[in-house]
Amino acid sequence: MAEAQVKPRTLPYVAAITDGVRAVLREQDNAFVVGEDVAGAGGVYGYYKGILKEFGPDRIYDTPISEEGIVGLGVGASATGCRPIIDLMFMDFMGECMDEISNQMAKMRYMFGGRVTLPVTMLTMAGAGASLAAQHSQSLEAWICHLPGLKVVMPTTPYDAKGLIISAARDNNPVIVVLNKMSLGMMGEVPEESYAIPIGEANIVRPGANYTIVAIGRMVHEALKAAEQLKDLGIDAEVIDPRSLQPFDTATVVKSVEKTHRALVVHEAVRFGGIGAEIASQIQELAFDYLDAPVARVGAPFSPVPFSPALEAHYVPNADRIVAEVKKQLGI
Amino acid sequence: MQVSCTTCEGAMSNKPTLHIPHPPARPGDKPDFSYVALSDPGAVDRPEVNTSVRAMAYLSEELIRVMDDDGNAVGPWHPHLDERDLQIGLRHMLLTRLFDAYMVRMQRQGKISFYMQSLGEEAISVAQSMALRPTDMLFPSYRCQGLQVARGRSLVDLMCQCLSNTNDMCKGRQMPVMYHWARGKIFSVTGNLTVQFPQAVGWAMAAAIKGEDNIAVAWIGDGSTAEADFHHALTFAAVYQAPVMLNVVNNQWAISTFQGFAGGERRSFASRGPGYGIASLRVDGNDFLAVHAVTEWAAERARRGHGPCLIEHVTYRAGAHSTSDDPSRYRPRDEYASWPLGDPITRMKQFMQKSGCWSDDQHEKLTAELTQHISESWQDAESYGTMTTGPFLDRSELFEDVYRDMPAHLIEQRDELRRLIGED
Ligand SMILES: Cc1ncc(C[n+]2csc(CCOP(=O)(O)OP(=O)(O)O)c2C)c(N)n1
Ligand SMILES: [Mg+2]
Numbered sequence: 001m002a003e004a005q006v007k008p009r010t011l012p013y014v015a016a017i018t019d020g021v022r023a024v025l026r027e028q029d030n031a032f033v034v035g036e037d038v039a040g041a042g043g044v045y046g047y048y049k050g051i052l053k054e055f056g057p058d059r060i061y062d063t064p065i066s067e068e069g070i071v072g073l074g075v076g077a078s079a080t081g082c083r084p085i086i087d088l089m090f091m092d093f094m095g096e097c098m099d100e101i102s103n104q105m106a107k108m109r110y111m112f113g114g115r116v117t118l119p120v121t122m123l124t125m126a127g128a129g130a131s132l133a134a135q136h137s138q139s140l141e142a143w144i145c146h147l148p149g150l151k152v153v154m155p156t157t158p159y160d161a162k163g164l165i166i167s168a169a170r171d172n173n174p175v176i177v178v179l180n181k182m183s184l185g186m187m188g189e190v191p192e193e194s195y196a197i198p199i200g201e202a203n204i205v206r207p208g209a210n211y212t213i214v215a216i217g218r219m220v221h222e223a224l225k226a227a228e229q230l231k232d233l234g235i236d237a238e239v240i241d242p243r244s245l246q247p248f249d250t251a252t253v254v255k256s257v258e259k260t261h262r263a264l265v266v267h268e269a270v271r272f273g274g275i276g277a278e279i280a281s282q283i284q285e286l287a288f289d290y291l292d293a294p295v296a297r298v299g300a301p302f303s304p305v306p307f308s309p310a311l312e313a314h315y316v317p318n319a320d321r322i323v324a325e326v327k328k329q330l331g332i
Numbered sequence: 333m334q335v336s337c338t339t340c341e342g343a344m345s346n347k348p349t350l351h352i353p354h355p356p357a358r359p360g361d362k363p364d365f366s367y368v369a370l371s372d373p374g375a376v377d378r379p380e381v382n383t384s385v386r387a388m389a390y391l392s393e394e395l396i397r398v399m400d401d402d403g404n405a406v407g408p409w410h411p412h413l414d415e416r417d418l419q420i421g422l423r424h425m426l427l428t429r430l431f432d433a434y435m436v437r438m439q440r441q442g443k444i445s446f447y448m449q450s451l452g453e454e455a456i457s458v459a460q461s462m463a464l465r466p467t468d469m470l471f472p473s474y475r476c477q478g479l480q481v482a483r484g485r486s487l488v489d490l491m492c493q494c495l496s497n498t499n500d501m502c503k504g505r506q507m508p509v510m511y512h513w514a515r516g517k518i519f520s521v522t523g524n525l526t527v528q529f530p531q532a533v534g535w536a537m538a539a540a541i542k543g544e545d546n547i548a549v550a551w552i553g554d555g556s557t558a559e560a561d562f563h564h565a566l567t568f569a570a571v572y573q574a575p576v577m578l579n580v581v582n583n584q585w586a587i588s589t590f591q592g593f594a595g596g597e598r599r600s601f602a603s604r605g606p607g608y609g610i611a612s613l614r615v616d617g618n619d620f621l622a623v624h625a626v627t628e629w630a631a632e633r634a635r636r637g638h639g640p641c642l643i644e645h646v647t648y649r650a651g652a653h654s655t656s657d658d659p660s661r662y663r664p665r666d667e668y669a670s671w672p673l674g675d676p677i678t679r680m681k682q683f684m685q686k687s688g689c690w691s692d693d694q695h696e697k698l699t700a701e702l703t704q705h706i707s708e709s710w711q712d713a714e715s716y717g718t719m720t721t722g723p724f725l726d727r728s729e730l731f732e733d734v735y736r737d738m739p740a741h742l743i744e745q746r747d748e749l750r751r752l753i754g755e756d
Contacts, residue, residue, distance in 0.1 A: 040355075040662050041588030057352055062589050064558030065525060095524065096559065131445050133507045135523035272741075301745045303734045308496040308504030309445075310724045314749060324752055 009192060014184040016158035017047040017123070020165030021085060023194040024121075025055050028083050031169060033060040034073055035087025035123075044089060045125065045184060067093045071100035071122070075108065078120035083169055088124035091178060092138050105174045106149035120175075121168040126154075127180040127218055128268060128316045134304035139217065139269035144176055145246045145278075151175040151199055152246040156220040158188035160243055163197035170196060180218045202249035204256070208238030212256040213322065214279055215239055216267035219298075223266060225319035230326060245275055250282050257287040264296040264326060268316055271299025296329040298322055353592030359660055363670035368646065369393070369600070370672060373400040374407025378625075381633040385611050392602035392612035395646060398621035401674075403682035409625040411463075415689040421462060421620055422684060425454040425677050427702050428478040431487060432651075434706050435494060439655045443718065444494045446508045450475045452650030452668065455620040455676035456551075456581055458482045463627035464549060469535050471519045471528040471550035474509050475581065475649075483516045487709035497717030497725070503733070504725045525556040529565035529578060536569070536576035536640075547634045549577040554594045555586020557601055566608040569640040576640045577630045578610075581617065583649035588662040605642035617645030618676040621683070646673065727753065 011019065024031050033039075033048065039062040042049035051060050063070055067088055074086035088094065094101060101122075109116055128137040145152050151173055155161040161179065168175035205220060206227055215223035220241045227237040238256050242249055257263050263283050265276035280295040298317045306312050356364040376394045379387070398405050413421070432449035439447040450457065457478025461470070472479050480490060492499035494508035501512060512520035519528065519535075532550035539546050556562065557580055569576050580601045584591050594601075605612025611633065615626045623645065630641035648671040652659050659665075668675075684690035717723045731738060731746040738746075 037588045042661075044587065044656075058350075061352065062593055064593050064595065065555045065586060065589075066558040066560065068560055069558065093524065131507075133505065133510075133523060136507070301730060301749070302742060303730055304505070306505050306730060307502070307507055308500075308725055308729075309719065310496075311504045311727065311730050314727055314753065315730055321752070 008189045010187050011158050011190040012184065013158045013161055013186045013188070014045060014047050016161040016188070016190045017165065017179065018049060018051070019190055020162035021048065021051060022054065023162070023166050024083075024085065024169040025051070025059050027194060028169060030081065031083040031085060032058070033085045033087065034063050034070055036063055036065055036070075036089050038062060038087050043087070045181065048087075067096035068100055071097040071105060074120040074122065075100060075105050075118060078118040078174075079108075079116050083119045083121070085121045085123060085169065088122060090136050091124045091126040091140050092135050094124070094140055094143065098143075101144065101150075102147050106147040108149075109173075110149060117172050118174050119169075119172050121165070121171075122174070122176045123165070123179060124176065125179050125181050127182050128300070128305045128312060129182045131307055131309050131312060133307035137305040139178075139267065141178055141216070141245055141267075142269060142273060142275050145275055149174065150246060151244070152178065153199055153244045154178045154180075154217045155243065156180070156183065156217060156241055158186065158190045160197060160203070162190050163195050164199070164243065166194055167196040167199050171199060175199065178217065182218055197243065199244045200247040200249055201244065202240050202242045202252040204238060204252065205241050206237065206239040208260065209236040210260050210262070211235045211237040211326070212253070212260045212263040213237050213239045214253055214263065214265045215241060216245070216265075216269075216275060219266045219268055219317060222317065222319045223322060226322035226326070229319060229323050233327075233332060235326065248279070248282075250286065253279065253283060254286045257283050258290045261290055261292040262330070263291070264298065264322065264329065266298040266317055266322055269299055270302055271297055272302050274299045293329050296325050298325045353590070353597055355590040355592065355663065357664050357667065359662065359664055361664055363664050363667040365670060365672050367597075368672055369395065371395040371397060373397040374409075376407070376409070378408035378629070381629055381636060382638045383611070385606055385609055388611055389606040392605055392614055392642075392644075393600055395614055395616055396622050396626055397616040397619055398625060399619045399679055399683050403679070403686040405621055405683060405687075409622055411621055411625040411628065413621070413624065417462065418680075418684050418689060421458055421624075422677070422680050422690070423698060423702070424458040424462075424478060424482045425620070425680065426698060427705075428454045428458065428481045429677060430699070430702050431481065431490070431706055432477065434710070435491070436651075436655065438494075438710070444508055445719070446655055447494065448474050448509045448654045449651045450477055452675060453581060453583055453617065453647050454478050455623055455680070456579070456617050456645045456647065459620045459623040460549065460579070460627045463624045464631055465546065467517065467546045468631070469517050469519065469532070469539075469546060469548045471532040471535070471548060472521055473528070473551045473553060473556070473581070474521050475553070476521075476551050477509065477511075479518055480511055480513065480516070483513070483518065485511075485513055485516055487706060488712045491710055491713035492716050495713060495716070495718060497713070498723045499713070499716035500725070503729050505729075526552050526559035526561035528552070529561050530568060532578070533565050533568045533574050533576050536574040537572055540575055545635050547575040547577060547631055549579065551579045551581055553586060554580060554582040554584070554591045554596060554601060555589065557604070558594050566605065566610055566642065570609040573637075573639040575634040575637075577627070577634060578640065578642045580642065580644045581647060582644050583647045585649045585653070585659075585663070587653045587657060590663075600644055602642060602644035610640050610642050611638075612642040612644070614644045614646065616673050617647030618673040618679060620676060620680045648673070650675075
């Protein structure tokens with residue numbers, strides 16, 4: 001036995017979310033979960049499975065179907081010092097609760113002269129590719145990154161999902177954790193113990209010498225595939241997963257571009273006005289002298305997400321689209 | 333934190349505790365519907381359509397019923413429909429049910445990706461549609477396919493929408509069952525709950541502004557009443573006395589949460605109406621005759637300028653929430669068998685047999701005829717394309733209809749996509 005290596009535990013992304021929530025409920029006595037279908041059913045994606053049984057009915061609450069009520073509850077309860085985890089079944093439903101998010105949760109501390117602290121964590125599900133059409137598939141991170149007072153993280157692996165949920169819950173500010181529905185089955189290493197991933201630190205998921213790809217959310221995995229294809233063109237791409245969009249780790253990206261001289265930003269959100277525009281602009285401001293080409297951007301077209309799998313396949317950016325954009329940018 | 337799961341509020345303790353609604357039965361338990369407040373069939377009176385909201389407030393707590401357990405129609409709400417209408421009603425309900433069952437099968441076989449059935453709730457859509465005028469505008473939820481059927485929509489059209497093929501009315505842009513029908517005056521189903529309620533009020537107000545006597549009719553579920561749109565709709569409808577009929581289909585469940593989570597434990601959903609100044613009625617949603625009568629009453633009230641109505645239909649969601657849902661995780665498997673208001677089709681059939689205008693033989697023949705009609709329609713629908721075989725929707729559909737006229741930057745994006753996938 002003594003010589004046996006402890007095999008690292010692997011879990012799917014969905015179970016890593018559960019593990020993160022479980023760690024939060026263990027380490028924070030006044031943390032509790034609220035949301036639609038979360039307690040009795042364990043959530044419509046199943047990532048609260050077992051929480052009710054393990055922690056009991058005073059730590060996880062099913063709610064009436066009112067997203068505005070849920071966020072309002074989160075604001076009010078967190079103002080008392082509780083650390084609620086509020087669940088928004090689909091990120092698209094931010095439309096139902098945007099006043100509570102943008103005018104209340106985000107700015108309350110500022111407008112109350114700093115006299116209130118809102119340690120509330122919101123988990124929500126984004127992403128296209130599952131044939132759920134335009135009201136259940138959007139990536140609306142640009143909406144919330146634009147709101148001073150909020151923090152926004154987007155875990156792309158099981159490891160990051162657990163670690164970022166724990167960090168979000170420990171943070172004394174409202175943090176929105178944007179999950180991705182297409183990643184739920186993705187396997188990865190997830191340590192048993194509780195661990196935090198610093199909010200605001202990017203992760204260089206693939207080091208490279210002469211090209212920088214900043215990939216948001218699930219596009220990280222497409223960027224890694226694209227990097228393999230780009231090898232044939234003599235391009236050694238560095239892939240950066242910012243993990244946190246607000247605050248954004250500008251330094252890591254700029255440092256990379258100073259080395260590689262060329263950059264592309266990719267997200268599955270609509271390209272126009274997406275967070276990629278902000279990132280490209282920062283690169284141009286801070287690393288202009290190092291750039292050999294304009295910063296390229298890949299995102300969804302300026303239209304709502306279609307339902308039809310045949311149409312959706314052409315809507316959501318992928319590795320091929322990234323490679324095509326690199327070629328266009330470099331004129332090859 | 334202190335939580336109580338009992339129904340005895342504030343028991344001995346002097347401190348506030350939270351009440352967490354708890355469904356009367358979980359998987360493995362014996363079903364228990366003792367919480368459903370019933371009135372005897374025929375026992376509730378039928379006031380004049382111009383009765384004041386205050387004077388008819390009790391109708392929001394009673395349960396209007398016409399059919400009794402033995403298949404007799406009794407009391408002042410008996411609509412005395414003629415034989416032909418009864419047969420048409422039964423036919424539409426049966427077609428809706430068989431169509432649903434067929435589409436659920438197609439989903440299981442992987443031919444469509446998603447479906448939502450209305451099993452057990454067919455009487456509501458069908459009877460209401462028949463009690464309204466064809467020019468009244470309908471704002472359905474995703475569980476109102478009976479409206480499409482009763483207004484004569486071709487099944488091929490409905491199937492093509494679910495297949496998202498080249499004949500899909502939504503052009504590949506909406507989830508299955510989110511139908512619309514401009515000619516049939518049925519508004520689009522949407523993926524965000526309750527939004528149709530204020531929209532229906534807006535439509536009704538516009539109708540009144542234009543001097544028409546058409547009314548607007550909308551449906552949501554019990555769970556959806558928790559959304560703020562419910563409040564917006566009732567407030568606007570009451571303030572402007574808009575000619576609108578707002579229906580809450582209380583099928584006891586909202587995905588995994590029972591109606592107690594929408595606030596149905598202490599007062600009925602209908603009883604919210606009088607608080608807004610809206611005439612409200614609570615009806616047995618599995619009783620075709622009662623639903624028909626109540627709808628006629630509310631439509632007349634709205635049409636004659638006496639204002640909006642809220643109707644709660646008490647029914648039961650006999651199937652899963654959707655094909656992505658497994659109700660055995662949260663409720664007893666056999667709960668429907670114990671539902672005190674029975675099954676709408678069984679009851680209608682019993683009533684018609686008793687009144688001598690229907691027979692087992694006719695029922696069997698009708699079932700066979702409709703079954704064949706459905707499978708023939710499916711073959712037709714598949715000829716417009718399936719999920720795996722063509723013809724497929726044109727890729728440029730991605731860019732059409734974002735605006736009334738395609739702007740230059742979308743034309744550019746469309747052309748670029750064509751270049752990228754080598755269509756140019
Ligand atoms: C704004 C919004 N919140 C949540 C959902 C997810 N959702 C879809 S259906 C549903 C349950 C609705 O229950 P109910 O209103 O009772 O209608 P039923 O399904 O029983 O017909 C929920 C929570 C949604 N589609 N839109
Ligand atoms: Mg319901």
